[in-house]
Amino acid sequence: MSAVWGIALAAVRRRRLQSAILAVVVLCSTVAIVVALGLLEASSGPFDRTFAAQRGPHVVATFDRAAVSDALLAETARRPGVEAAAGPYGQSVVTVADTRQSLPPGPLTVVGRPGPGGPVDRVELWAGRWAERPGEIVVNRPVDPVFGDLVGAAVQTVEGLRFTVVGLASSVTRTAEAWVAPAQMEAMKPASAQMLYRFVAAETAAEVRAATAAVTAGLPPSGVLGTQSYLTVKRDVSRAAEAYLPFLAGFGLLGLLVAVLIVANVISGAVVAGQRQIGVLKSLGFTPDQVMAGFLMMVLLPAFAGCLAGTVLGALVSQKLLDLVFAGIGAAIGLGIGWPVYVAALLGVPAVVVLAALVPASRAHRLPAAETIRAGSAPRPGRGQAVQRLLSGSRLPRPVSLGLGLPFARPGRSAMTLAAIVLGVAAVTLATGLFQTMTAYGDTAQRVGRVHSIVHVGRPGQVRPTLDDAAIEALLRSRPGVRHVTANAWIDVRLPGLTSRSMAQFLRGDAASRGDVVVAGRYVAGPGEVAAPSAFMRRFGLRVGDRLTLALGGARTQATIVGEVMDAADDLIIASWSTLTALDPAGRATQYEVGLAPGTDVERFNAAVKAAEPGLYPRAKSQADQHSVAVIGAAALFTVLLGTVATLGVFNTVVLTTRERRRDLAMLKSIGMTPRQVTLMTVTSMALLGVVGGLAGLPIGVASHRVVVLAMLDAAGLGAPAMLLDVWRVAALAALLVAGVAIAVLGAFLPARRAARLTIAGALRTE
Amino acid sequence: MTAGREVVVELDQVRKHYGETVALDGVSLEIRAGEAVAVMGPSGCGKSTLLNLIAGLDRPSSGRVVVHGEDLGAMNETGLALFRRRRVGMIFQFFNLIDDLSALDNVALAAQLTGTTAAQARRRALDLLDELGIAGRARMYPAVLSGGERQRVAVARALMNRPAVLLADEPTGALDSHSGEQVMDLLLDLHQIGQTLLLVTHDERLAERCASRVVELADGRVTAERTLESSR
Numbered sequence A: 001m002s003a004v005w006g007i008a009l010a011a012v013r014r015r016r017l018q019s020a021i022l023a024v025v026v027l028c029s030t031v032a033i034v035v036a037l038g039l040l041e042a043s044s045g046p047f048d049r050t051f052a053a054q055r056g057p058h059v060v061a062t063f064d065r066a067a068v069s070d071a072l073l074a075e076t077a078r079r080p081g082v083e084a085a086a087g088p089y090g091q092s093v094v095t096v097a098d099t100r101q102s103l104p105p106g107p108l109t110v111v112g113r114p115g116p117g118g119p120v121d122r123v124e125l126w127a128g129r130w131a132e133r134p135g136e137i138v139v140n141r142p143v144d145p146v147f148g149d150l151v152g153a154a155v156q157t158v159e160g161l162r163f164t165v166v167g168l169a170s171s172v173t174r175t176a177e178a179w180v181a182p183a184q185m186e187a188m189k190p191a192s193a194q195m196l197y198r199f200v201a202a203e204t205a206a207e208v209r210a211a212t213a214a215v216t217a218g219l220p221p222s223g224v225l226g227t228q229s230y231l232t233v234k235r236d237v238s239r240a241a242e243a244y245l246p247f248l249a250g251f252g253l254l255g256l257l258v259a260v261l262i263v264a265n266v267i268s269g270a271v272v273a274g275q276r277q278i279g280v281l282k283s284l285g286f287t288p289d290q291v292m293a294g295f296l297m298m299v300l301l302p303a304f305a306g307c308l309a310g311t312v313l314g315a316l317v318s319q320k321l322l323d324l325v326f327a328g329i330g331a332a333i334g335l336g337i338g339w340p341v342y343v344a345a346l347l348g349v350p351a352v353v354v355l356a357a358l359v360p361a362s363r364a365h366r367l368p369a370a371e372t373i374r375a376g377s378a379p380r381p382g383r384g385q386a387v388q389r390l391l392s393g394s395r396l397p398r399p400v401s402l403g404l405g406l407p408f409a410r411p412g413r414s415a416m417t418l419a420a421i422v423l424g425v426a427a428v429t430l431a432t433g434l435f436q437t438m439t440a441y442g443d444t445a446q447r448v449g450r451v452h453s454i455v456h457v458g459r460p461g462q463v464r465p466t467l468d469d470a471a472i473e474a475l476l477r478s479r480p481g482v483r484h485v486t487a488n489a490w491i492d493v494r495l496p497g498l499t500s501r502s503m504a505q506f507l508r509g510d511a512a513s514r515g516d517v518v519v520a521g522r523y524v525a526g527p528g529e530v531a532a533p534s535a536f537m538r539r540f541g542l543r544v545g546d547r548l549t550l551a552l553g554g555a556r557t558q559a560t561i562v563g564e565v566m567d568a569a570d571d572l573i574i575a576s577w578s579t580l581t582a583l584d585p586a587g588r589a590t591q592y593e594v595g596l597a598p599g600t601d602v603e604r605f606n607a608a609v610k611a612a613e614p615g616l617y618p619r620a621k622s623q624a625d626q627h628s629v630a631v632i633g634a635a636a637l638f639t640v641l642l643g644t645v646a647t648l649g650v651f652n653t654v655v656l657t658t659r660e661r662r663r664d665l666a667m668l669k670s671i672g673m674t675p676r677q678v679t680l681m682t683v684t685s686m687a688l689l690g691v692v693g694g695l696a697g698l699p700i701g702v703a704s705h706r707v708v709v710l711a712m713l714d715a716a717g718l719g720a721p722a723m724l725l726d727v728w729r730v731a732a733l734a735a736l737l738v739a740g741v742a743i744a745v746l747g748a749f750l751p752a753r754r755a756a757r758l759t760i761a762g763a764l765r766t767e
Numbered sequence B: 001m002t003a004g005r006e007v008v009v010e011l012d013q014v015r016k017h018y019g020e021t022v023a024l025d026g027v028s029l030e031i032r033a034g035e036a037v038a039v040m041g042p043s044g045c046g047k048s049t050l051l052n053l054i055a056g057l058d059r060p061s062s063g064r065v066v067v068h069g070e071d072l073g074a075m076n077e078t079g080l081a082l083f084r085r086r087r088v089g090m091i092f093q094f095f096n097l098i099d100d101l102s103a104l105d106n107v108a109l110a111a112q113l114t115g116t117t118a119a120q121a122r123r124r125a126l127d128l129l130d131e132l133g134i135a136g137r138a139r140m141y142p143a144v145l146s147g148g149e150r151q152r153v154a155v156a157r158a159l160m161n162r163p164a165v166l167l168a169d170e171p172t173g174a175l176d177s178h179s180g181e182q183v184m185d186l187l188l189d190l191h192q193i194g195q196t197l198l199l200v201t202h203d204e205r206l207a208e209r210c211a212s213r214v215v216e217l218a219d220g221r222v223t224a225e226r227t228l229e230s231s232r
Helices: A003-014 A016-043 A046-053 A070-076 A144-151 A182-187 A204-216 A232-236 A243-272 A275-284 A288-325 A338-367 A369-377 A385-392 A398-409 A412-447 A469-478 A536-539 A577-583 A603-614 A625-661 A662-670 A677-716 A730-756 A758-765 B047-055 B079-089 B105-110 B118-131 B149-157 B175-194 B204-210
Strands: A059-064 A082-096 A106-112 A125-126 A136-140 A153-156 A160-169 A177-181 A192-199 A224-229 A453-457 A482-495 A499-509 A516-522 A527-532 A546-554 A557-564 A570-576 A591-596 A616-620 B007-018 B021-032 B035-038 B063-069 B090-091 B165-169 B197-200 B212-217 B221-227
Touching: A003 A243, A016 A288, A016 A338, A016 A625, A046 A224, A046 B212, A059 A603, A070 A082, A070 B105, A082 A730, A106 A182, A125 A144, A125 B047, A136 B149, A144 A160, A153 B035, A177 A182, A182 A662, A192 A204, A192 A625, A204 A224, A224 B047, A232 B149, A243 A412, A243 A625, A288 A338, A338 B204, A385 B105, A398 A412, A398 A527, A398 B105, A412 A625, A412 A677, A412 A730, A453 A469, A453 A603, A469 A482, A469 A591, A469 A603, A482 A577, A482 A662, A499 A577, A527 A536, A527 B007, A536 A557, A546 A570, A557 A662, A591 A603, A603 A616, A603 B212, A662 A677, A662 A758, A662 B079, A662 B090, A677 B079, A758 B047, B007 B047, B021 B047, B035 B047, B035 B204, B047 B063, B047 B090, B047 B165, B047 B197, B063 B165, B079 B204, B090 B118, B090 B149, B105 B118, B118 B149, B149 B175, B175 B197, B197 B204
Parallel strands: A106 A177, A136 A160, A499 A570, A527 A557, B035 B197, B035 B212, B090 B165, B165 B197
Antiparallel strands: A059 A192, A059 A224, A082 A106, A082 A192, A125 A160, A136 A177, A153 A160, A453 A591, A453 A616, A482 A499, A482 A546, A482 A591, A516 A557, A527 A570, A546 A557, B007 B021, B007 B063, B212 B221
């Protein structure tokens, strides 16, 4: 074993506490970095990954079979610029009858395909099997167990067709809403055909347009019914994930910054504290390079151990978060973190450690041996003396005034510690604010405290209710503890001039008590009025006061947008029951939202409803929003990691400071300072930094919260309701300020106690 | 002479060992008020251990240490701290001043720990520094003081709370001969005005000038004791 290796190992063994702190700091920092980078990487491309895995089509083209033959369409697959193609597949639009069965009523685009695979659009068949015989249908649904009971359900169309759902598949580019076997499609005599193209170059909209023009060139213009670029779908699909991107980016950057600062702080401290030994080694004949190598090894050994463990832990945590955040988008194809993230962590973190160690180590490298020994044995004079002079004349208890002066004796290290506390407090503040915002959003989305039970009306295949719509509502209202009941009918309608299909939620009863947050205008109150989510308004460039035409079957009615509500959906409108009556006088509620008085047992209410009308299917309303849970979970994780790292950074600073001041502390004890006073003095020194750090970190955290939340709301198309921004309360802010002091005091307490227990005689002999 | 005066320090069959190593082995000793006792002996004989036990910086493995009527073995850590604050003053070979505090504040610190106001503590500290001849250096920091000046500041700090006994561990060991002489004169003056002193030293000259009694230690035991007349 070389002498350099020997001194490195000996140093790690001798400084067990410091090595352990270093390892844990690097571990936490690495976890934060892996999670942050992993989530950033994944959130930047869930669609791209799924699209690539499914070999999604760059363009889905629909042709008129009367104008373009299948043979001619097949020939387009061989045109220049086409990398791969699938089709022609027969395509037909049927209208699902309003039978309250498996699928919502309305138009359904069905494509005839022999299977889920092929050169293009390898759809994920995640439940059941593919349609092989006539009467079988596979429905396009995102991967989510909630849709599982669709398999086996019956589908009836207005045209008189009957299907059984035999499978569920997910196509990220939504090439169809349902698929049937080719033979079935031929029997349906499809008027149009679908071609799926992958192009050699399709990065930009211009390239996609050019490639599309190339494949349709020479075909009768009337033959091309429509084309859909994957870029349009990408914008739509990624919107949900993009809502969380600013949050992840904010936390990721904060995590990286805090981690790098703390690692630099810990390493600098370790090397500075080891300067005396550097001098001794030089006096023994070690070359400056050998000494530096030894010290770099000393910090790299625990740092690399922490980095390895942190990478593994980070990988596990990130995958769990990914599954939560991107559930339904890419889980089925194993959306995971790419190897570059791990490589970046395994190489980048030790590189940061080495860089952080190089600065103080190179200083020791340059210093003459004698000076290094002196530098290690006593603090340089002249630092913080004016402050100490001022404090010594104050009326404060002497241990407190001494403690307040300590940070000024080591301004460099105090600045690093302060920076760590500022970032720690800012991180905790941001996380707390996001927690409040996400909770407020989740509570609104889930109508927490407003809707406690959702009572579904039995569908065909289930027990059908014997009571009519009005009687069901009366039954629900008659139950003890019921405060409000809102009847809902979810129906697909057309909005001529805007979209061929939009979900409309028609409400009757106590709709205003559901707790929808109105961003602009007012809530739906009467006939001919609708409210729409901000995302819907933005999608179609609408404003409050604009008029819409709603069409259902052959009926049409006009409605005015009276309000904009906070909701991420861009394909939903909320309308009054009278509007439904105008479209379909026989329209019935499909479910009822019931709000209960405090203290009412939801399960008992549900059981009573079921007993009174077996054709009703009540269930307790979920009180948590999945995405909110994921984001809150991520915020909590980052907060814990950054808080731990910040606390350890402070802990390390205090340990080093205490070690350097052993002689002073022993002297103070020798003239009568009690252990409690020593603890008080040491804790006070860090509490001062905590207060300053808290005062600085708090506004940074509050400002970061505003920026991140506004970006999130913008990405999600939610508008900017004040309830999501103004989440701060005086008590909460005061508590956050205390967090800064808490981080410092927590980090200082144990080493302070250790300092208080110093053996005076031994410490005073150390000179 | 001091024969009839009260006993300030009493050690009864004191043993102190660190693991296998025996530092003190059944030492009994009495120091009366106004006495100046020098403890001498070769390196490793237990001199500093003896001093530390009397100062309440360490605890005996067995036996009793009583200072000013207080049994140190019966005290907890806080009790020992309060004892050190009120009953003893310590002077070290390497001064042990706080580098961030001026000479004045280093001295005042000892009084401030007892609850004396900053203004009062500074006034008394300045008086003491004046008595020791370094009032002009009161605003200076330890780094710019000479060794002798630093030791004078340390002596002033030790005297700040009017200790029952002043304990000095090799007080001239880190000083040049001129500074050493100054400190010796200072200790002699203190002894002559009745301050009880316990010196631990290798320096025969210091012992002869400042002490009224010399206790010889070897291998943790008292091997000889002699009274010196010259100093009084």
